[in-house]
Amino acid sequence: MSDRDDNPIDERTDKAPDAEEAGTGRRGFLAGMAGLVGATMLASCSWQEFFQQQFTRLTKEEVQQTVERLKAEYRAKYGMDFVVGTEAPIDGTLFAYALDIQRCIGCRQCVYGCVQENNLSRDPQIQYIRVLRFKDGNMDLEQSTIYYDPEEVPEKGYYYMPVQCQHCANAPCTKVCPVRATWTEPDGIVVVDYNWCIGCRYCMAACPYMGRWFNYTDPKIPIDQINPVTHYLGNRPRMRNVVEKCTFCIQRVRVGKYPMCVEVCPVGARKFGNLLDPDSEINRIIQTKRVFRLKEELNTQPKFYYFFAT
Amino acid sequence: MKRFLVRHFLNMVTYPGRRRLLRFARNDKSEPVIARSGATKQSPTGNIRDRTYQAGHLGIAALVIVGAATLGWFVWSFGPGPARAQTEQPVEVSPEAPTADAGKEFPVPLKPLPKTITPCRACHGPEKDFPVNPQRREDLLVHRNILVNHGGVRVWCLDCHHPDNRNYLLPLSDGRLIPFEQSYLLCGKCHGTKFRDWRNGIHGKRGGYWNGEKTYFLCVTCHNPHTPRYKPIEPMPPPQKPWTPKETARKAGSH
Structure with a gap:
């Protein structure tokens, strides 16, 4: 394989004299095929991209080269300078999320804040957050809807429950990946290496929260709405045939900021923090409020807590 | 008898939730609203923040705490302690009356008044x-x-x-x-x-x-202080419905 690809240009230049000499001989045929395969690969992606290792196996230099290559690629595609961060997890952090379902008014501002921050495809539409609307007193997920569209929210007699990736401590999606393109980072964020993903969608089948999304086509984003501040494992522009998911805005939380959905929530229903810090708001919530986790009986151990503030 | 006392005090200082209480009390000290509840404990000598019990001097710490608490109670109930004097201050209404320190406890961005x-x-x-x-x-x-x-x-x-x-x-x-x-x-x-x-x-x-x-x-x-209920707002548009063969068939039938 590597023989063929190291020098695809040479193979192609070899092809012409071979064909003249040997005509339709075996050698000519093989050379032609090799040239064809090489040309196809070159057309679809660069050989560095094709032979790039999984992210956790890259050395520092390789990471740097990859980042440079991606930057050049994005500049050619979008005509602007991107930041492709590779910030490592901060020591002593384990991220968790809490959401006050008594306070959520279902305005969907988190949904669109997330779309903007994470360069999500507008067409076909991908939204990491689904806001479920339930009738008061009902907690049956199958009787909820995400397509409600009233004049004003909150509506009387309903309550809202946004659902996104729950960043499980015992994540079923990472176990089923046949190539280990998805894994849990030491700070508890479940990430995907888009360049290593083969697009088999096993993880989507395994996830009980529908927290993963597949790029059936190349994502389309208006050029003026691109967010150029990205992270390798987070919101860098994705390609066709890869799975993507919420990363707690890894490009923001690894530098100390709050995730975008926390930042845009108008009622402050969303809380984020470090589980290992005893004074963090997330720990105070778990200690003092009634909390529950979605589909706890599946033993996925989500780090996403729903709570009642009163 | 001595051993019993020491063990009793050990239980007192290490019962679950004590650390949280201590932390809470520490927070309260900087906040004037609940200064009254803290006043009894935070007498000049009653340093309940003494954390030496963590370093292994549990018995000593217990004795210090109990002694200090007793002393503090004495001071609070009989002597004109500073905390007591503060609460008994007559309410002044002149513009020169002392005011709570603005923005000291929480970095709250100011909302300009009209x-x-x-x-x-x-x-x-x-x-x-x-x-x-x-x-x-x-x-x-x-x-x-x-x-x-x-x-x-x-x-x-x-x-x-x-x-x-x-x-x-x-x-x-x-x-x-x-x-x-x-x-x-x-x-x-x-x-x-x-x-x-x-x-x-x-x-x-x-x-x-x-x-x-x-x-x-x-x-x-x-919350507008005069009408505090949070005003309803317009929601953002709902997500697109996924493509289904049924829907396409319905559309084709209507044409």
Whole structure:
């Protein structure tokens, strides 16, 4: 394989004299095929991209080269300078999320804040957050809807429950990946290496929260709405045939900021923090409020807590 | 007997929840609203923050704490301790009265008051002294645009605004006036549980950094103090429905 690809240009230049000499001989045929395969690969992606290792196996230099290559690629595609961060997890952090379902008014501002921050495809539409609307007193997920569209929210007699990736401590999606393109980072964020993903969608089948999304086509984003501040494992522009998911805005939380959905929530229903810090708001919530986790009986151990503030 | 006592004290200092209580007490010390509850414990000698028990001197720490608490109780009940003197201070209403330190405890971004009606003492001041009318009335004259719907008919202007110094809100129990920038102190007088949650970052929104400086928002940033209920807002558009063969067939049939 590597023989063929190291020098695809040479193979192609070899092809012409071979064909003249040997005509339709075996050698000519093989050379032609090799040239064809090489040309196809070159057309679809660069050989560095094709032979790039999984992210956790890259050395520092390789990471740097990859980042440079991606930057050049994005500049050619979008005509602007991107930041492709590779910030490592901060020591002593384990991220968790809490959401006050008594306070959520279902305005969907988190949904669109997330779309903007994470360069999500507008067409076909991908939204990491689904806001479920339930009738008061009902907690049956199958009787909820995400397509409600009233004049004003909150509506009387309903309550809202946004659902996104729950960043499980015992994540079923990472176990089923046949190539280990998805894994849990030491700070508890479940990430995907888009360049290593083969697009088999096993993880989507395994996830009980529908927290993963597949790029059936190349994502389309208006050029003026691109967010150029990205992270390798987070919101860098994705390609066709890869799975993507919420990363707690890894490009923001690894530098100390709050995730975008926390930042845009108008009622402050969303809380984020470090589980290992005893004074963090997330720990105070778990200690003092009634909390529950979605589909706890599946033993996925989500780090996403729903709570009642009163 | 001695061993029994030591073990008893050990139980006292190490029972579960004690550390949380200590932490809570420590927080409270910097906050004037609950200074009264802290006053009994935080007598000049009663240093309950002594954490030497963690370093292994459990017995000594227990003795120190009990001794200090006893001493503190004596001081509090019989002597004119400074904490006691503070609570007994007569409420002053002059503009020179001490005020709560603005922005010391929580970095709250200020919400500018409307220029047209501030400073309040331009009208309610010594030059143009409107008489204070403590009667509840429907017609608010120049303030007619303010709709007061806070707890039904139970709350009215002078339940929050200072009658004699309109630049401030009603004072804390120790006599310090509350500036508008620290209105959360006044809100917390009635809405104690909400105030507690807000301090801990549970109620309301927080900005800044999850591992560093955080910004709080005043209660009145989200809740208009005169009509505090959160106003309904228009939701963002719902997600597209996924493509289904059924739907396409229906569309094709209608054509």
